Amino acid sequence: QPRWLPPPETLHLWKEFETPEPAEIAAIQKSFLRHVTKTFARTAFNMDNFASYQGTAYSLRDRLIDKWNITQQHHTREDPKRVYYLSLEFLLGRSLDSCLLSLGVKDIYKKALDELGFRLEDLIGEEVDAALGNGGLGRLAACYMDSLATLDYPAWGYGIRYNYGIFKQLIVDGYQTEFPDYWLNFGNPWEIERLDVSYEVRFRGYVNKVTEEDGTISYVWEGGEKVVAVAYDVPIPGYGTMNTINIRLWSAKPAREFDFAMFNDGNYDKAVEEQKSAENITSVLYPNDNHMVGKILRLKQQYLFVCATLQDAIRRFKKTNRPWSDFPYQVSIQLNDTHPTLGIPELQRILIDEEGLSWDDAWDIVTKTFSFTNHTVLPEALERWAVPLVQDLLPRHMMIIFDINLFFLQKVEKKFPGDRDRLRRMSIIEEGHPQNVRMAFLAIVGSHTVNGVAELHSNLIKNVIFTDFVEYYEGNKFTNVTNGITPRRWLHQCNPALSDFITQKLGSDSWVKDLEQLKKLKEFVDDPAVQKQWMAIKRQNKVRLADYIHSITSIQVSPDSLFDIQVKRIHEYKRQFMNILGVIHRYLRLKKMTPEQKAKEVPRLVVFAGKSAPGYFIAKLVIKLINSVGEVINNDPEIGDVLKVVFIPNYNVSLAEIIIPASDISQHISTAGTEASGTSNMKFVLNGGIILGTVDGANIEIGEEIGEDNIFFFGVKADEVEDIRHLNRYRKIEMDPDLRNVLDAIEKGTFGDPKIFEPLVATLTVGGDYYLISKDFASYIEAQADADEAYKDKVGWAKKSILCTAGMSKFSSDRSINEYAEKIWKIKPCSVPATLP
Numbered sequence: 001q002p003r004w005l006p007p008p009e010t011l012h013l014w015k016e017f018e019t020p021e022p023a024e025i026a027a028i029q030k031s032f033l034r035h036v037t038k039t040f041a042r043t044a045f046n047m048d049n050f051a052s053y054q055g056t057a058y059s060l061r062d063r064l065i066d067k068w069n070i071t072q073q074h075h076t077r078e079d080p081k082r083v084y085y086l087s088l089e090f091l092l093g094r095s096l097d098s099c100l101l102s103l104g105v106k107d108i109y110k111k112a113l114d115e116l117g118f119r120l121e122d123l124i125g126e127e128v129d130a131a132l133g134n135g136g137l138g139r140l141a142a143c144y145m146d147s148l149a150t151l152d153y154p155a156w157g158y159g160i161r162y163n164y165g166i167f168k169q170l171i172v173d174g175y176q177t178e179f180p181d182y183w184l185n186f187g188n189p190w191e192i193e194r195l196d197v198s199y200e201v202r203f204r205g206y207v208n209k210v211t212e213e214d215g216t217i218s219y220v221w222e223g224g225e226k227v228v229a230v231a232y233d234v235p236i237p238g239y240g241t242m243n244t245i246n247i248r249l250w251s252a253k254p255a256r257e258f259d260f261a262m263f264n265d266g267n268y269d270k271a272v273e274e275q276k277s278a279e280n281i282t283s284v285l286y287p288n289d290n291h292m293v294g295k296i297l298r299l300k301q302q303y304l305f306v307c308a309t310l311q312d313a314i315r316r317f318k319k320t321n322r323p324w325s326d327f328p329y330q331v332s333i334q335l336n337d338t339h340p341t342l343g344i345p346e347l348q349r350i351l352i353d354e355e356g357l358s359w360d361d362a363w364d365i366v367t368k369t370f371s372f373t374n375h376t377v378l379p380e381a382l383e384r385w386a387v388p389l390v391q392d393l394l395p396r397h398m399m400i401i402f403d404i405n406l407f408f409l410q411k412v413e414k415k416f417p418g419d420r421d422r423l424r425r426m427s428i429i430e431e432g433h434p435q436n437v438r439m440a441f442l443a444i445v446g447s448h449t450v451n452g453v454a455e456l457h458s459n460l461i462k463n464v465i466f467t468d469f470v471e472y473y474e475g476n477k478f479t480n481v482t483n484g485i486t487p488r489r490w491l492h493q494c495n496p497a498l499s500d501f502i503t504q505k506l507g508s509d510s511w512v513k514d515l516e517q518l519k520k521l522k523e524f525v526d527d528p529a530v531q532k533q534w535m536a537i538k539r540q541n542k543v544r545l546a547d548y549i550h551s552i553t554s555i556q557v558s559p560d561s562l563f564d565i566q567v568k569r570i571h572e573y574k575r576q577f578m579n580i581l582g583v584i585h586r587y588l589r590l591k592k593m594t595p596e597q598k599a600k601e602v603p604r605l606v607v608f609a610g611k612s613a614p615g616y617f618i619a620k621l622v623i624k625l626i627n628s629v630g631e632v633i634n635n636d637p638e639i640g641d642v643l644k645v646v647f648i649p650n651y652n653v654s655l656a657e658i659i660i661p662a663s664d665i666s667q668h669i670s671t672a673g674t675e676a677s678g679t680s681n682m683k684f685v686l687n688g689g690i691i692l693g694t695v696d697g698a699n700i701e702i703g704e705e706i707g708e709d710n711i712f713f714f715g716v717k718a719d720e721v722e723d724i725r726h727l728n729r730y731r732k733i734e735m736d737p738d739l740r741n742v743l744d745a746i747e748k749g750t751f752g753d754p755k756i757f758e759p760l761v762a763t764l765t766v767g768g769d770y771y772l773i774s775k776d777f778a779s780y781i782e783a784q785a786d787a788d789e790a791y792k793d794k795v796g797w798a799k800k801s802i803l804c805t806a807g808m809s810k811f812s813s814d815r816s817i818n819e820y821a822e823k824i825w826k827i828k829p830c831s832v833p834a835t836l837p
């Protein structure tokens, strides 16, 4: 269509609407009332908190859109190199509070609403979490969007708009039960539906070989079925800056063409049925954390996602009429794990089949464009897709993957002649029945840079799982970017009391955008007044959590006990099982004490929260055991406040914001070498909580930054694990005697029917104890005892807590993003003016 141009004499009308509104009480109230009455059809006598949340959100959304439009126009004009962050998950949580803070209008909105008779705090609680992710990987993507926006980078996030986010967890009779999270039920003010931005996506069909007159051969992918991906945009404002970037989420809709043949055959309902099946593609988020499922629907999600995303990026690139060779200098694409790896053969396909480039020219562009982040070394989490499945769904891509593999292996053969075993090991296609595509290998071969997410993890990638590739590329492709978290959400927003105190002590709030400033807190570590105030704030946060726990579980907990918290997805490698076994050990010890002895113990509250994958039997038993143990201990009159155990249901981002500021200790106790990084460890320490953890993932770097005196490390090191596992397998290791006692108590029925827990106990007794719980148990218990001792020294503890926060500068996602931008993406900030000339 020809471009529409406004009549010049009407331009001033547009200008007025495109200029951001002033942050004034009257303007805010007017826009709030306009939305409440006109968008939501409410009246002064028909209002509730939810409606006022909606009105507030829509009025903020207007402000976001103003900034978003200016940002996009500025970027179009400047045409900087952009980064595209491709992630099948974005775990954003709530947006109202973070948006108010980023736009710098929280106080004035509070006033404006106050005058109208609404309390902002109540409205914030009305919002449902956007929970389009499983755990760490999805939340990392959300933190990175916040940093990209805040640091003025020209960036886009791309993902899927699932109709159902991660399931809601309810605990029934101690067991996890799952309920669908139909989060769009009440509308979503934070997205903009873009019916005008949509792309066709093909599945199945056949590949036609065409021989041109000059003898060249080309391939055309035809037939099959088509669906359409429609864009939903989620604006992400930078903190205290104009830059407002976009997460574009795709939703599958039926293709515009309707099967009229079928319709005319009288098969109207079948025709409609098929249309519906298109919508299924983006219906549900797969709820597995660190475990791969080989479902065809998941493969469809992955392809729809990369297909639409690349069409969108290419359309934007083509606007400036540059040659294809410029593409990698204008576009950088980051793969958040292997889930979007089909983007590699897809770009290759577009370049050779549709744009007519040669294989080599196309491959050169592809490999200069993509980079890949690995998030796990667990073999069961590494994606492998059965060749027949890929062949059926994406026949042309399967051909291209075979060719990529062929050309790659030819080069390997040239470098290491005659090394057949090496070729077998490095092949993108794993032999077997059926054959499998090793997605990580495809991602490595198709990317210019591969990174791990913490130092130890990046070393394990290089020395254990991808060693052959390191040798082949002579180390040049592999690097580390240690994860980070956004200090905006994970301190400034979730812990306002501590945040205000830090601002007061440092004399400015510039630390919110420059976490290096926190180092200056070290000057106050010996100041008794600061120590006192610091711990008073911690206590306030513990009271807030205690109230929440009471409201949800009816369990009364004392804010004077040591809050010991483990919240994360439930997985054997994360060893929540070891934690609850440790709790039982403590309980048995307390049961042997006199009341006088018990009175000398540090009272402890042990908090668990986290979801298990619905089909993960052993993880679900761990949840049941935690609840059964809690039931007994919490109701034992001899124990009282000395020990309490709580499982908080339905852990999610907004719950994390209440839980994290309240910890004295948090546990990050994965078997060494299994947790790639961990990011909640960073959040707890930033809020002055102390880690009790293994020498694993980012715990190690946190220890280096805050000092080993301020972290309780225990357990074997990553390089010892393999040998111990081997011994375990052949049962050359005696079970730890304390652990034996604990298992005896379970088997005796102390915590209910022991039959229930048999399969769980068996993972230690007959299953080879793959995660080394027995080996680490003694040092775990010892570390717990050290923590108790240290907690008795109130001043010593306050100092540790202050030094924790003060030492966390490195773990800002701003640092991570700057590293990606400089080392990997080669992009520069592009600061957006307040108004366009």
Ligand code: F58
Binding pocket: 134, 135, 136, 137, 138, 140, 288, 289, 290, 291, 292, 375, 376, 381, 453, 483, 675, 676, 677, 678, 679, 697
């Ligand atoms: C997590 N991975 C790592 N995967 O386990 C954690 O150590 C790390 O800190 C974090 O990534 C960020 O780097 C993770 O969360 C998933 O949830 C995948 C979801 C899709 C299926 C496979 C697992």
